[in-house]
Structures are given as structure tokens and as C-alpha cells.
Amino acid sequence: MPLSFTPVIGLEIHVQLATVSKLFCSCSTDYIGQKPNTNVCPVCLGLPGTLPVLNGRAVEFATKTALALNCRVRNRTRFHRKNYFYPDLPKAYQISQYDLPLAVGGYVELTEADGSKRRIGIQRLHLEEDTGKLVHIASDGRLSGALYSLVDYNRAGIPLMEIVSAPDITSPAQAKEYVARLRQLVRYLGVSDGDMESGSLRVDANISVKVSDGRWGKKSEIKNMNSLRAIERALEYEIERQSSMLARGEEVEQETRHWDDAAGVTRSSRSKEEAHDYRYFPEPDLLPLVLEEGFLEEIAESMPELPWEVFKRFEEVYGIEPEDAALLSERRDVAAYFEACVKAGASPDKAANWIKTELFRVMNECKCSADDFPVRPEALTELLRKVEQGDLSATAAKDVFGLMAGQGLRLDEAIKAAGVSVGKVSGGALKDIIDEVLRENAEVIEDIKSGRDKKGKKVKFLQGLVMRRTKGQADPQEVSELLDESLNN
Amino acid sequence: MAISEADVRRVALLARLEVTDEEARSLAEHFGKILEHFHRLQELELSEVDPFSLEGPGTPWRSDEAKPWGGRDEILSEAPRREGDFFVVPRIVEEE
Amino acid sequence: MELWKLPAWKIAEEVRRGNLSASQVVESHIRRMESLEPSLNAMITPMPEEARRRALAVDEALSKGTDLPLAGVPVAVKDLLCTEGIRTTCGSRVLGEWKSPYTASAVRYLEENGAIVIGKTNMDEFAMGSSTEQSAFGATSNPWDLSRVPGGSSGGSAAAVAAGYAPIALGSDTGGSIRQPAALCGVYGLKPTYGLVSRWGLIAYASSLDQVGPFSRDLVDLALVLEVISAYDPLDSTCVPGSRPRYRDALKAHDLKGQRIGFLKGYQDFDMDDEVKEKLAFALRICQEGGAEMMEVSLPVSTGYGLPCYYIVAPAEASSNLARYDGVQYGLSEEGKSILELYLKTRGKGFGNEVKRRILVGTYVLSSGYYDAYYLVAQKVRRLIADEFARAFSAVDALIMPASPTVAFKKGEKLDDPIQMYMSDLFTLPVNLAGLPAVSMNVGYSKAGLPVGVQVVAPKWGEMEILKVASVLTDAVGSPKVAMGGEG
Numbered sequence A: 001m002p003l004s005f006t007p008v009i010g011l012e013i014h015v016q017l018a019t020v021s022k023l024f025c026s027c028s029t030d031y032i033g034q035k036p037n038t039n040v041c042p043v044c045l046g047l048p049g050t051l052p053v054l055n056g057r058a059v060e061f062a063t064k065t066a067l068a069l070n071c072r073v074r075n076r077t078r079f080h081r082k083n084y085f086y087p088d089l090p091k092a093y094q095i096s097q098y099d100l101p102l103a104v105g106g107y108v109e110l111t112e113a114d115g116s117k118r119r120i121g122i123q124r125l126h127l128e129e130d131t132g133k134l135v136h137i138a139s140d141g142r143l144s145g146a147l148y149s150l151v152d153y154n155r156a157g158i159p160l161m162e163i164v165s166a167p168d169i170t171s172p173a174q175a176k177e178y179v180a181r182l183r184q185l186v187r188y189l190g191v192s193d194g195d196m197e198s199g200s201l202r203v204d205a206n207i208s209v210k211v212s213d214g215r216w217g218k219k220s221e222i223k224n225m226n227s228l229r230a231i232e233r234a235l236e237y238e239i240e241r242q243s244s245m246l247a248r249g250e251e252v253e254q255e256t257r258h259w260d261d262a263a264g265v266t267r268s269s270r271s272k273e274e275a276h277d278y279r280y281f282p283e284p285d286l287l288p289l290v291l292e293e294g295f296l297e298e299i300a301e302s303m304p305e306l307p308w309e310v311f312k313r314f315e316e317v318y319g320i321e322p323e324d325a326a327l328l329s330e331r332r333d334v335a336a337y338f339e340a341c342v343k344a345g346a347s348p349d350k351a352a353n354w355i356k357t358e359l360f361r362v363m364n365e366c367k368c369s370a371d372d373f374p375v376r377p378e379a380l381t382e383l384l385r386k387v388e389q390g391d392l393s394a395t396a397a398k399d400v401f402g403l404m405a406g407q408g409l410r411l412d413e414a415i416k417a418a419g420v421s422v423g424k425v426s427g428g429a430l431k432d433i434i435d436e437v438l439r440e441n442a443e444v445i446e447d448i449k450s451g452r453d454k455k456g457k458k459v460k461f462l463q464g465l466v467m468r469r470t471k472g473q474a475d476p477q478e479v480s481e482l483l484d485e486s487l488n489n
Numbered sequence B: 001m002a003i004s005e006a007d008v009r010r011v012a013l014l015a016r017l018e019v020t021d022e023e024a025r026s027l028a029e030h031f032g033k034i035l036e037h038f039h040r041l042q043e044l045e046l047s048e049v050d051p052f053s054l055e056g057p058g059t060p061w062r063s064d065e066a067k068p069w070g071g072r073d074e075i076l077s078e079a080p081r082r083e084g085d086f087f088v089v090p091r092i093v094e095e096e
Numbered sequence C: 001m002e003l004w005k006l007p008a009w010k011i012a013e014e015v016r017r018g019n020l021s022a023s024q025v026v027e028s029h030i031r032r033m034e035s036l037e038p039s040l041n042a043m044i045t046p047m048p049e050e051a052r053r054r055a056l057a058v059d060e061a062l063s064k065g066t067d068l069p070l071a072g073v074p075v076a077v078k079d080l081l082c083t084e085g086i087r088t089t090c091g092s093r094v095l096g097e098w099k100s101p102y103t104a105s106a107v108r109y110l111e112e113n114g115a116i117v118i119g120k121t122n123m124d125e126f127a128m129g130s131s132t133e134q135s136a137f138g139a140t141s142n143p144w145d146l147s148r149v150p151g152g153s154s155g156g157s158a159a160a161v162a163a164g165y166a167p168i169a170l171g172s173d174t175g176g177s178i179r180q181p182a183a184l185c186g187v188y189g190l191k192p193t194y195g196l197v198s199r200w201g202l203i204a205y206a207s208s209l210d211q212v213g214p215f216s217r218d219l220v221d222l223a224l225v226l227e228v229i230s231a232y233d234p235l236d237s238t239c240v241p242g243s244r245p246r247y248r249d250a251l252k253a254h255d256l257k258g259q260r261i262g263f264l265k266g267y268q269d270f271d272m273d274d275e276v277k278e279k280l281a282f283a284l285r286i287c288q289e290g291g292a293e294m295m296e297v298s299l300p301v302s303t304g305y306g307l308p309c310y311y312i313v314a315p316a317e318a319s320s321n322l323a324r325y326d327g328v329q330y331g332l333s334e335e336g337k338s339i340l341e342l343y344l345k346t347r348g349k350g351f352g353n354e355v356k357r358r359i360l361v362g363t364y365v366l367s368s369g370y371y372d373a374y375y376l377v378a379q380k381v382r383r384l385i386a387d388e389f390a391r392a393f394s395a396v397d398a399l400i401m402p403a404s405p406t407v408a409f410k411k412g413e414k415l416d417d418p419i420q421m422y423m424s425d426l427f428t429l430p431v432n433l434a435g436l437p438a439v440s441m442n443v444g445y446s447k448a449g450l451p452v453g454v455q456v457v458a459p460k461w462g463e464m465e466i467l468k469v470a471s472v473l474t475d476a477v478g479s480p481k482v483a484m485g486g487e488g
């Protein structure tokens, strides 16, 4: 009987919290693109004699996330010191949580491709501080063959929320889906921008492979996966690597491996001189982390509707297809925009269609959020109404929408500026255009007259050409009548 | 309790302390003596003792306001090795 | 009358009245410091020029009507309290010429009240020691006998106050580092309740034990300085919010009627100098004559197990607190081809023997496989010690204990035997483990003329209580004398 291999995957996710100041000092967290060592102070540089003071907003953000993940949040926890030497760690210890994390025991529910539900357990969620960054560069500016490394502490001390999943994930697709859901959640909650490329959301994977003959390989820790796609690819690669080793009867070593996205492989990290021994002990510079009476209730009350709840509601209340509901609920701003359209009187189907095509297209171009999109939901609803009433053709409406979005025009201004309105080209002007189209398509007329256009397709083709030439400003009914007239002459 | 020089070296590496052979010898001796002292603690009945109380007031919370700190140049000027705005260390080979 | 003999409160009074200028006061103390410093080596960084400049500024501020309760009072500051613009060394090579860009809160509070820092005092490296011999800047001598140690680790501060460099000084106390040198130098030294005084700018040895506290030759000065430095500070999360009492009010007590004073059961059997025992008995008699009800207290865990408990907890925290001295951002930095080599060499060269010993012990007791057997056990014992004191304080209002088992010992005497040295703090370190306040004070002199001290310990936030007892003891024994020709 051939062997089968089952991957066992657990993910550790570090999320930078979107506080304005760092976890234990008042330095700004806005570090991307800053000059090195600008957002620094004696505390986050760990200068002698300095002490940490906890940022309450970070606790709020972590707690909010924990509640959304169905975790049990503890009222009394503490911080620990995790001790190790590395130049990006200014105090040579990281203030983190250890035996008593802020929250334990939650889950995320995933929808599989076949529509079935699967719960991925959350083991723990805790707060800790981020490290600085090392830049490896040679004196001549080359990145390889560097003679020394440069240290920038702008990132040191930014609040991180670490979310550790149970080893419940059984496929790369699931892992990707899990991360996508978490990323969606932190964005919904406004606790992080969740950007993987810039490192706001970082994923490490623990993966091992179980063999049907009872063997179970040791786990690898995979780092440096900077996109959802990278997670999927890295895990696929790793499953293949470990499975084929086990198939050959080899042992899988426990190690840390880095994903090389360009090469599409994981590589073993150079082993350090010694095994890690972090010597955790309770942080004596901080008192216990206590959530006051009523704090959890306040957080729960301020909780927005969660993405999966929004998804469900869109499906059930508005009768939207699952794929569309997923698209519309992916982002909180888009979901809110959609709902505002419906509230303003748009039909859910039409609004959904418009949003997933036109709105998304323009939002992609301008990289803006639906919250501050220039065409407000009420205006879009009005535009949709005009299309429905036949005042604007679908094509003209797109032009109008483009002008509203691009130049911030009101609906009536945009219609005027686009020079479009239904019925504007008619009578003699329309007749001229029809004659012009017929002259240019003599052979099509031949076909029609000789009775070869059995299904009326060619007539439709001509109608289309006329409409296009009028930029949708003709009444289709009139076009059809005038065209028939001309053809029958 | 005897502590070998190898034990001393293992701990010294963990603590990033260079020790000479002579230091390792004398430290091993000191370690042995002090650990003997430590073992006296085992005489006490401790099974019911909760060492880390979570009682009492919680750690204060700061409001989330960014206040730039003006003295970065002073700090950078203390750097033993510096390139521009960076601190400099010997080349780190490991990734990440 | 030499100005350097005056108590701080008197200096402030005269300077505020305009009878003296801050500059005059500072000049007198600087001269005293400069004449004795070659024999004492109490200072790592004397600051005569800065002090003179500050004095002019204080005089100027007074002339504009600013009220400064400590106007013109010279203060010596232990060199692990950061002072902006002046190097802070911790008695170590590892910090090099590092200057902090901030000032420790306790120092800042004093300066804001008109006090003038005249220098940074010598100390055992990173406050690890009981003799001020383990300093990279040489040993400090005891002003009562130059062949002897002043105690430690705040030996420089104790010696500076005893010899009249300044009427007041700041030190830090992690296991007795204020109280033991205060006893050996014959001055007052107060270790506040953990959380009373801000630790911002105090370079950490063991964060859960460290407290900043004052030295003085006058009890009013001690209370006055405590009032100033104990202000709540939001920069230290372990500093307890709320207002502090006017500690000088405690000194109105001239008897101990209705007070229950405890003393260690069988203290005569403890291993300590006979003359220390005698003076302790003397102090107990004074309390009794002052109307206190005297009660025997037994603290078997604290006195029997406090020492090993402390020498696990403190080094464990120290191993972490001192890990930042790695040659990357500031201070000493040796060359290394790799980062590991840079770390090993910098730390190997930068730290002295005792610091290395404690870093290693601390690393060991936290390391995988040993944490439960050592660190966890010690933390449990620490809890027992705190509970034991709490029980004792349900029966008594204050405890009188030795501040040091011996009078000042000879230089070099205990240097080769670390554990003997550790015994110096036998009676002081349980107080830190329990987070309690204690004042150490002189109660007389040995036949050889060496000061002998006792300490008064109270429950948490019992600073008023210990000052009350100290006040009654002072009524009986008198204020400490100034050493080195200061009596006349």
C-alpha cells in the first residue's frame, strides 16, 4: 500500500498594532521611510536607567482582537523578559508575555472550497515589543559581501500582537485562508494595517508531516514569507520536501528555514553557535497587566460587526451570491459603502455589480479607501437609478462615474460635462449616423437583404455600431426603428 | 555541588562574557560554594507558596500620544562605530 | 564656623534669608572635598565647576524671588544616578565616558528645589559589593580609619557625608547598599519602601529590589530630602501614585509611648561583633526607656534563608539588566570580527570580577533546567520572607536590627572571599526582599573609634514610624559627628 503524507501546520503571526506611539515609550510608530534612528528615545534604545510605561491603546487593540477571535481574555496577566543578545534588540531582552498571555483559547472559522466550515484553534494572543532592523551593506553599497551591518532602531518598541494558532492547519490553501481571515480581521478592527509586504503582518509557520505508517517527522519553522502567495508556495514546497525525505526513509531535522521567494525554495538558516535559552522571568519594571472592571464590556461594546458576520448578513439579508458577498465584505469600508447604497435605495444586485467592477477599478487606480471615495453612496445610487429609468445608458453612466470620481463633479455636473443623456441624438442627426454606418458596412447589408441573417444577429450588430457612435446618447427604440426603415428601403 | 569549568564556559557564552582559563577555574570554585548555599533553600516547605502574585494595582497605562524626543544626535554621538545615522556592528551573517 | 559642618536645613534657611550665598556654601564644601579627596577617593567625578555655576544660578533665582526649599544645599550623588551632561559610570569600565541625555528623577527633584550636585560618588561596580573596593576607579577609604572600608556599595556617598563634602547624598539600596555603609561611616541612611522613590535614571542592578535613598548627618535633613525625592513619578511604573506625608512631622516625637518595638529573638547568638551587639542592646534600652513596649520577634526564614534567596534573585535580574552593555550603542566597545567576538571581548574587559560572578550566577539560575530549582525556589522563599515580616508587623510597629554584623573592616579583608563579603548584608537584604522601609543610624562608636549603627525597620509605607524611632534614638545618642577633624 502506498504511503500517504499529512501535513500538520501551525502559524505564528506577529501583527504591528496601529497605535500612534510605541508600546513602552512615546516615540512615533510611523517608521516607514524615516531617516534611521529618528523615532528613538532613551526608553526604546534601552539606555541605562530608563523604564517602560505601557501604552493603554495597545492593550485595547490586542484585547479587541482577542475577543473577535473568541479567545478567553484574562483580567490579570504579566509581562516577561525574553533574554537574548542581538544587535537589533537594544536592551538584550524583549518585553513579552510568557506563561500568562493576555488571551488564550480562541478560533477562526474558515470556509473550505466545498463550502464546509473548519475551525482553526488560536492557542494564545499576547503583547510584545518589536525589534529594530539590521541593514547589511558593504562599504561600496553592495548588499552582498557586506563588511559590516547597520542598525536602525526606528522599529524597536513598536507594539506587536503575537497570535499563535493550534497545529490545526492541514493544507497550504488553508494556511493562506487563515492568514487572509486574520488580516481581514485586524483591518476591520482598525488595529493594524495588516500589510505583509512592509512587515506589519509577519507569518512564521511550523510544519511537520505525518506518514500513514505511523512516522511523524520533526517540524521545521519557516520564516520570510512576505505575501499570502508566498505562504502557500513555501508550505507546498516544504510539504513536498519533507514528504519525499520521509518517503526515502530519511529523518527530517528540526530547524529554521527561510523561504526564498525568487528561487521558490526554503533554505536552512545557518545554525547559531548555541541553542536558544531565553531565560524568561517576570519583568520587574512593570506591575501586572490588569484589565479594570468594565474594560472588557467597553471593548465588546465598541466591537464593529466582524467580517464573517457581514458576509453572512450580505448573503442572507440581501440575497447576494457568496462570491460577491465575499468581495463586498472583504473590506470594512467597501462593506459600509455597499450598505449605504442599499440604504439609499439601490438594488443590492445592481449596487454589488457596480461596486465590484467600477468602484474597485477606480479605487485600485487611486489607492483610496471607500470611506473617502469622491462618489458618495447616495450619488452612486442616484446614478444607478438613472440607468434603471433609461435616462442614461450603461456606457454613458461609466463615463459619468469616471468624471465624478476623477474630478469630484456632482452627478448633474458630470452628466453635463460628459455631454451624455438619453435621447440627445435623434431624428435627422441620428439618421445621418445610421446612413454613415450603413455605407461603411455594405456587405453586412447584403447579407441581411439576401436573408442570411436568420437570427437577427447582424441587425443587432449594426444597432450596436450606431449606439457606440452616438456614445449611447440615442434612444435604442428610435435606433431600431430608423435602422429598420433604412434597411427596408 | 561541583561545577565544572565547562559549565562555567557554557554559562559564560550564554551571558556573552569572555573568561580566561584562570577566571574559569576560580569562577567554577565560587559557583560550587554559592550553589551549596543555595541548596539550603530546599529545606523549606514551598509546595504551597505562590511566588508571583498578580494581586495589587495594575501597571499604569499611558495614553497613546506620540511625543518626539529631541536628543537623538546626543545619543548617536555616543556610538562607538557609526555610519551616518546608523550604529555599526560587525557583519551579521545570519538572515533575518 | 566652617559652612561644611552645617546641616542642609540650616544652609537652606541661611541662604534663603540672604545671610549666606549658595556660592559661599558650595565653595566651602568644594574646598573640603578637594582637601580630603586624595585620602578618601570618595568621588568618581567631582563637579566643582558645574557646582559653582549652579550656585550662581541658585543665587540668581533667589534674588528673583524663587522659593527653593533646598537652596544652596550641596549634594553628593552615587554614580549610578544619571546626570545629564556629566558621565555616569556605575563604577565600571564598561560605560566608558557615557553621558546620559537625562537626569535621574530623584536628582532632578533635588535640583529643582535648589540643591547643588557637587560630584558623583564612588561605588562598587554596578552596586555589587559591600565595601566600595570593587570599583574600576579604586577603593574608597573609611573617613574614620583610612585603612578600612566605608562599606558599600554606596560607600562613596556615605564617606562624602561623613567627611563633610556635603550634608546630604543620594545612594541606592538593593540589599543594604545605603544602610550598611551608613552604619560603617556613622551617618543616617534611609532605604524607602519599594515604590516610594522613582527609579527613573537609576541604573538598575536588581529592579525589584533597588530603591534610591538619602544619606545625612542630621535627621531633619534625612526627612527633608525624603520629602523632596519621594514625589510620584509617572516615568517609573513601579512608583506608587499619591501624595507623601510631611516626613519631618515624625521628628516631633520625643518618646515611644504606646509603640511596640520588636527585636530579633536570640540576637546575641548571631555571628556578629560584640561591640555591635552591645550597641544594639543600648539602642533597645533607649527605646524601652522612651516608653516603648519591647517584644521579641523571630524571623527564621529571613535571617536563615534571606542570603541565598537574595543571591539568586538579585543576580538573576542583574544578568538581564546588564546585558545591554554590549558595545553597540555607547560605552566601551572592543573590536571583534564577528558580533559574538565584539560582545565577548567588550563584556569580558568591561566588567570586573564580582560583576562577572553575579552575571554568571544570574544567568545560570535562569537557564533552562535550573530555573525551577533556583530562581523559582528563591522567589517562593522571597514570598515567605515578605509574609514573615508581615506577621511580625502585626505584633510590633517597628523592628530594631543590626545594620551590619561588623564595624568597618580592613580593606582587602573580605575581597578574596565573596561569601564572607555577602554576609555583610545578612540583616539588611531581607528588608529589600520584603520591600520594606528602613533607616540605618549611628548609635555610638567602638573602642577603636569606629561608628556602630543599627537599623529600624517598619512595614511598607512606615517611613513616619522609622523616623519617629530614629528621632527618639537621636535624642539619646546625639547627631553623628563629622569625621576627619570635624568634631572641633
Ligand SMILES: [Zn+2]
Pocket: A022, A025, A026, A027, A039, A040, A041, A042, A043, A044, A045, A157
Ligand atoms: Zn522611544
